[in-house]
Amino acid sequence: MKFIEKLMSIDRRIIYILIALAIIIPFFVPMGLPIPITKEVESIYNYIEDLGPNDAIIISNDYDPQTKPELYPMVKAIIRHAFDREVKVIVMTLIVTGVGLAEEAVKEVADEYGMVNGKDYCFLGYRPGWGLLILGMGVDIHTQFPTDYYGTPIKDIPVMADIHNFDDIDLVLSFSGSSIVVSWLTMAKERFGQNIAWGVTGVMAPDYYIYLQSGQIVGMLGGLKGAAEYETLINKPDTATAGMDAQSWAHVIIIVFILIGNIGFFITGKKNLKPNI
Amino acid sequence: MHLSPNIWVWIAVFFTLCIYSFLYKDNPFYKFAEHVVVGVSVGYGMVMWWNLSVVQRCWVPFIEQQRYDYIFPAILGLLLIFRLSQKLSWLSRYTLGFTVGAGAGVGLPLTIQATILKQFQATVLPLNFTTWAGICNFLIILGVLSGLIYFFFSKEHKGVFGGVAQVGIWFLMIGFGATFGYTVMARLSLAIGRVLFILQDALGVNVG
Numbered sequence: 001m002k003f004i005e006k007l008m009s010i011d012r013r014i015i016y017i018l019i020a021l022a023i024i025i026p027f028f029v030p031m032g033l034p035i036p037i038t039k040e041v042e043s044i045y046n047y048i049e050d051l052g053p054n055d056a057i058i059i060s061n062d063y064d065p066q067t068k069p070e071l072y073p074m075v076k077a078i079i080r081h082a083f084d085r086e087v088k089v090i091v092m093t094l095i096v097t098g099v100g101l102a103e104e105a106v107k108e109v110a111d112e113y114g115m116v117n118g119k120d121y122c123f124l125g126y127r128p129g130w131g132l133l134i135l136g137m138g139v140d141i142h143t144q145f146p147t148d149y150y151g152t153p154i155k156d157i158p159v160m161a162d163i164h165n166f167d168d169i170d171l172v173l174s175f176s177g178s179s180i181v182v183s184w185l186t187m188a189k190e191r192f193g194q195n196i197a198w199g200v201t202g203v204m205a206p207d208y209y210i211y212l213q214s215g216q217i218v219g220m221l222g223g224l225k226g227a228a229e230y231e232t233l234i235n236k237p238d239t240a241t242a243g244m245d246a247q248s249w250a251h252v253i254i255i256v257f258i259l260i261g262n263i264g265f266f267i268t269g270k271k272n273l274k275p276n277i
Numbered sequence: 278m279h280l281s282p283n284i285w286v287w288i289a290v291f292f293t294l295c296i297y298s299f300l301y302k303d304n305p306f307y308k309f310a311e312h313v314v315v316g317v318s319v320g321y322g323m324v325m326w327w328n329l330s331v332v333q334r335c336w337v338p339f340i341e342q343q344r345y346d347y348i349f350p351a352i353l354g355l356l357l358i359f360r361l362s363q364k365l366s367w368l369s370r371y372t373l374g375f376t377v378g379a380g381a382g383v384g385l386p387l388t389i390q391a392t393i394l395k396q397f398q399a400t401v402l403p404l405n406f407t408t409w410a411g412i413c414n415f416l417i418i419l420g421v422l423s424g425l426i427y428f429f430f431s432k433e434h435k436g437v438f439g440g441v442a443q444v445g446i447w448f449l450m451i452g453f454g455a456t457f458g459y460t461v462m463a464r465l466s467l468a469i470g471r472v473l474f475i476l477q478d479a480l481g482v483n484v485g
Contacts, residue, residue, distance in 0.1 A: 096326050186391040206456045247466065
């Protein structure tokens with residue numbers, strides 16, 4: 001009984017140390033645990049896999065540095081897949097603090113593939129007022145983004161020559177840690193019938209499964225796991241895949257402590273046991 | 278191992294460690310990092326907003342391209358500044374009224390369509406207890422109805438009505454559990470991101 005009581009009042013810092021070890025050690029001793037592919041991720045992959053050089057997608061980086069570890073790997077994986085398929089990629093952001101991240105992601109992958117700004121992809125940057133901006137893009141993207149991020153007039157960008165509104169866009173992918181993704185759904189999907197897919201943080205993912213079930217979105221990437229699944233599908237493992245072992249081991253530690261806490265609670269019968277915070 | 282020669286990487290490492298030092302206990306390093314994050318975020322946001330919104334969406338079209346129709350939104354925008362004055366703050370209400378009215382007019386029908394009607398439609402499902410999909414459909418319908426009944430407060434939760442509301446609580450609890458699990462995953466992902474940054478970018482360790 002004393003042992004259980006001791007476990008129940010364990011210093012939270014010990015738990016933090018164990019979690020830290022569970023995260024750090026797998027990077028040095030990778031186990032390569034399997035990454036099963038879920039339907040919602042595979043459906044985005046299949047959709048982009050069917051696209052070709054005459055098709056175009058919009059990648060809207062609607063997140064800021066707070067959610068970078070989860071969303072940035074998703075964006076890179078999707079851009080890699082699009083470049084593999086030679087699909088035209090239009091990158092933009094609806095968040096003012098997301099400009100740097102969006103530019104970094106597309107430039108990094110473009111350099112890797114030897115893709116040229118303006119010819120194979122373009123970076124439109126940021127424009128304020130996302131609701132009306134999305135509605136405006138449905139009518140004419142050129143009026144909403146008269147120039148790209150670097151100041152080049154849109155009409156002078158070859159990759160945008162045949163792209164005027166959502167009729168010329170095959171898929172919009174929004175990556176966000178906020179409800180901006182729903183704005184894409186309400187403004188672009190409901191108003192213009194634009195196909196939408198999104199990548200969201202793990203915190204948000206459960207709330208957005210309803211849009212998958214209703215068939216309103218093509219697919220969804222949820223958290224680091226979603227990014228790792230996509231990296232697995234395109235066979236280009238990167239940071240998300242590298243983090244999956246750590247994620248699994250940290251989850252094991254947390255599950256063990258939840259079990260210990262509950263078993264201890266029932267054994268000791270101390271219903272008003274105060275947590276050690 | 279190949280240590281990064283980039284000073285900014287080491288500044289980022291310093292701030293990462295400052296923030297995580299809070300796990301031991303609150304301390305001046307954490308407070309310092311917290312205040313720097315807030316200050317830098319606001320400063321960066323303001324500069325980007327000024328450049329990309331005010332200059333590109335107002336100054337350039339109005340002054341350089343002589344698009345004088347931009348005067349109307351510009352005036353509406355400027356009226357907002359009067360919120361700072363007690364006497365003249367009423368002027369800002371024109372802008373707020375326009376924004377709220379236009380936003381509601383544009384957004385409401387589409388939001389109702391996307392988040393209520395389509396979701397309602399998605400609960401009208403065929404029931405077939407001989408297939409897994411049919412059983413799932415039943416669970417969706419049961420979850421929606423019992424959840425709605427739980428939130429119906431005009432009748433006391435007793436008898437059959439109370440029993441169905443109890444089922445609704447179970448569905449809600451399962452939902453909260455899933456959300457909690459995903460939240461744990463998300464928070465760990467952020468920690469993994471920082472560890473990867475320190476190992477790869479700062480220490481130059483080849484991981485994975």
